[in-house]
Amino acid sequence: MSPDANQSRDRENSLAFTELPDLRLEYSGSARLERIEPDDYCLEHHCKILVSDPRDDGAELDVGELDVIHAQFGLAVNNGVSWIDVLDAHSEGASEYCSLLENNSTWKDDVGDVGNLDLLILERCIVRPEFRGHGLGLLAAKCAIDAFGESCGVVAVIPFPLEFAGFEDPNWVPPAGVSAENKKQAFSAAKTKLEMYWSRLGLTPYNERIWILLTAHVSPSAAEIFRGLQAPVATQVPPPRRTRHRHGSGWKRDTQR
Numbered sequence: 001m002s003p004d005a006n007q008s009r010d011r012e013n014s015l016a017f018t019e020l021p022d023l024r025l026e027y028s029g030s031a032r033l034e035r036i037e038p039d040d041y042c043l044e045h046h047c048k049i050l051v052s053d054p055r056d057d058g059a060e061l062d063v064g065e066l067d068v069i070h071a072q073f074g075l076a077v078n079n080g081v082s083w084i085d086v087l088d089a090h091s092e093g094a095s096e097y098c099s100l101l102e103n104n105s106t107w108k109d110d111v112g113d114v115g116n117l118d119l120l121i122l123e124r125c126i127v128r129p130e131f132r133g134h135g136l137g138l139l140a141a142k143c144a145i146d147a148f149g150e151s152c153g154v155v156a157v158i159p160f161p162l163e164f165a166g167f168e169d170p171n172w173v174p175p176a177g178v179s180a181e182n183k184k185q186a187f188s189a190a191k192t193k194l195e196m197y198w199s200r201l202g203l204t205p206y207n208e209r210i211w212i213l214l215t216a217h218v219s220p221s222a223a224e225i226f227r228g229l230q231a232p233v234a235t236q237v238p239p240p241r242r243t244r245h246r247h248g249s250g251w252k253r254d255t256q257r
């Protein structure tokens, strides 16, 4: 390793936050004036996660990325478009959340009294390895919920360790320490870790795959999330609220992402 690379590694290793990180999201996305396709009711926000460097006044670190989908069900329903169609038309990833809306019912039927109709999906969250361990992904998600969740009654995420995406594909490259023999156990352990991680944001299991936060309920503030990061994490997953599945579930489905 070059001296420069060593220096940058040491610098990143020394990163520590004694107070709530000064984090912001820089995002891009687009919206159509005329909603022609059901997919047009899904607004995507691609966010860069930026954090002020606590060691260097004025410097900002580009620590990762967060993609969210704001499904504008309220507007879609007003225009006679079905909620399921909105998700189905968007992407395979978004269509997985259809199990939140069985039989084209309403949030009220399926989830409870949520107030607002829209759905905010935390679609993809990545913090660069050198910046992990500070809960910056959680704080970025909190920032996104505050920024884009105003009209959303429900925030949802599928806790899924990305290194296991498509693991049944023969070309899948297992992460370090994982083999064909232990991949199911390794996946399950990683998934549980991520579930516990998202629970710090106030998300709870809706079914075996999807975790949700009802925005009408009290959820931790950014400062509380940050303080919680200093405390030990729970290790047991609470039981899901319900177990219905529109598309089926289980290991096979888990690996198709």
Ligand SMILES: CC(C)(COP(=O)(O)OP(=O)(O)OC[C@H]1O[C@@H](n2cnc3c(N)ncnc32)[C@H](O)[C@@H]1OP(=O)(O)O)[C@@H](O)C(=O)NCCC(=O)NCCS
Residues within 6 Å of the ligand: 124, 125, 126, 127, 128, 131, 132, 133, 134, 135, 136, 137, 138, 158, 159, 160, 161, 162, 163, 190, 191, 193, 194, 197, 233
């Ligand atoms: C998920 C992520 C954004 C969180 O970043 P962060 O806020 O810095 O938090 P951490 O990296 O400390 O992760 C929290 C815990 O989850 C674990 N974890 C996070 N992603 C994991 C993954 N893909 N596989 C296995 N474990 C994972 C971490 O090891 C850590 O466990 P620990 O508390 O025992 O140390 C970051 O770990 C990441 O980019 N992971 C890879 C991408 C990914 O799988 N994203 C899926 C999000 S659903």
